[in-house]
Amino acid sequence: MSEYNFAYLDEQTKRMIRRAILKGLAVPGYQVPFASREMPMPYGWGTGGVQVSAATLTPEDTFKVIDQGADDTTNAVSIRKFFENTADVETTEETEKATVIQTRHRIPEAKLTEDQILVYQVPIPEPLRFLEPRETETRKMHSLEEYGLMHVKLYEDISQHGAISTSYAYPVKVSDRYVMDPSPIPKFDNPKLEMDAIQLFGAGREQRIYAVPPHTKVVSLDFEDYPFEATKADHPCDLCGAEDSYLDEVIMDDAGNRMFVCSDTDYCRSRRAAGHVGRLAEEGAA
Amino acid sequence: MSAQTQFSGGFQNAPIDAAHAFRAAMTVMARPGEIRTVSGSEPPAPLSVAAGTLLLTLCDPETKVHLAGATDTDAVRQWLAFHTGAPVSDATEANFAVGTWQELGLLSQYRIGTAEYPDRSATLIVECTDLRQAGAALSGPGIRGTAHLSLPDISAFQGNAVLYPLGCDFFFTCGDKVAALPRSTQIRAEG
Incomplete structure (x- = not known):
């Protein structure tokens, strides 16, 4: 074991993150501000997800990290090694064996179970940010449930491209209340957001944590005449022949x-x- | 075990004990109606093991704690101060409050958050004499279909749920058992 505290972060930081996670679970889809710490990796490398994982892991956990679905990319390997060193947890590449899965931009194809926790790395947690840059305004829009602007954006997709061209980070409405950015997962993954596992989202640079409890209603925004469509390349996998995977x-x-x-x-x-x-x-x- | 003092009864291995306790707390908050056990603390009476463990896991100098009714003793205050450093406050300012349902008093005196920051609300740790998966029918996020939990009240929690996305969140503790009720849960008297 290293000289670091268990899971790297000090206890007071973990308590602060844990309180944010609990409030996030109590208000699904709402972005809880938290005092994100400097981590020994650059912003954009999953510092939000790493902090949420650090606050969540126990020594008995089996930890898996994926980056765009892959276990063997630089980002995934370095985060896995980070927690091997600082939290002394078992790691795995097998989805079924993992109890905590940290992910960048994908939801695993295998159905997750009640005993698993999925931690997302989020770059821009605010779904309205590219439509309204001011935090004071987006916060007001969330408080008033004023999401007309997002529908205008999807409508403009249709008027320009003939279809909703947003293909990743596709906005969803959680539990009939908050519009949420599911992180830049492909919209193919959106239907999987209603799952048996606990989903936690961490944005390090933007200092936000949010959550979706199991069995929570998650609806991808759409129009009656242009319904949401989970799309993928119209092709089977050239290695395993799968027709149902992204x-x-x-x-x-x-x-x-x-x-x-x-x-x-x-x-x-x-x-x-x-x-x-x-x-x-x-x-x-x- | 030597006699209880304000210095005893804390976590033996704080990072590990707190990690285990938080996982249980997170699981019950994410799945209203589930009951888990937590341990690791030996708080002074009348605090239960579960309530004491939750306080050690979640409270520190940044959180105000309201000790309601019989929990407000010198022994509890000293224990809390030594192990967490959390300031004791009255109900209206508290981040966390602990006590029996009667002692905690009117829900309306606790913080429910603001429209723009609904997370700035109190979390109440309700000490119960009984905690079972029976009684009030719960539905909403975290629940597949319907769950049941022995709540100490019905209408007060229904009133809290109406405030959504504002409102308080609750842990129920009994011995070493813990369950939770977030504000997002809908409550029916019988199910």
């Missing part, structure tokens, strides 16, 4: 060849281990 497009060469692979690396790995084969799987295995 895909990344990978450029293979400068001749226009490309492949589609599951963004959730653990989902893809477990499907291949179970014998599923995609179009390019043999080349990948060789």
Whole structure:
């Protein structure tokens, strides 16, 4: 064990974060201000998620970190190592074995259970920020439940592009009250926001924590004649053949060849281990 | 165990004990109606183990604590001051309040937050003689269908829920057991 306090943060900081998490759970979708600390990594690398994870972890937890679905990217590896060193927790890449999952910009494909906690890294927690830069105004808009501007934005999508072109960080209304930014997850993941696990959101630079308890109503904003649509690339995964998972497009060469692979690396790995084969799987295995 | 003093009865291993207690507190707040156990503290009477553990987990010099009724003893004040440094306040200013339902008094005297900052509201730790998954029917965020919890009152909590998104949040403690009722929960008398 290192010389750091358990899970890096001092106890008073953790208590402050824990109080914010409890208020966030009591008012689903509402952004609770908190005194975000400097972390030993730059803002934008998940400092909000790291602080929420630090306040949530116990020594018995099994911790998983994904970055755009992948366990093996720099961000995910460094955060996983950070908590291996400072909290002495078990880590895993398998979604089913994890009790706390910190994520950047994806929800795992596997259905999460009641015993799991999903911690999101959030860059801009305020869904209205790009429409109204003043915090005093957005706070007033939330307090008055005045979300007309957001519908205007979605309407302008339709008038310009013929469809709601917002494809990630798609705004949702939580428990019929607060409009919330689900962090930049693809809108393919939006239907999964109603889940059995506890969802916690941490924005370090913006100093906000918010939460969605299990079984909470989460509705993606839309119009009757332009209903919300969870979209993905119309293609099966080239490694595991999955047709139900969110895909990344990978450029293979400068001749226009490309492949589609599951963004959730653990989902893809477990499907291949179970014998599923995609179009390019043999080349990948060789 | 030696005789209880103001210096005894704290966490043996503060980071780990607090982490375990918080996970239980978070779980019950996220799932109204669930009951978990918490331990690690030995607070002076009349505080229960669960109430004492919640105070140690959540309170520090930044939070005002209201000791209602019989909980306002010299022993409790000294224990709280030594282990948390939390200032004791009256009900109207408190971030946290602890006591039995009768001792806590009228809900209207506690902070319910403001329209722009609904998080600036009191959390009440209600000491109960009995805590079971029976009685009042609960529904809302965190609950699949309906849950049941033995609440000490119905109409007061219904009145609190009407204030949503403002309102107080509640922990119920009995021995080492803890349950919670956030303001988002809808309450019906029978289910």
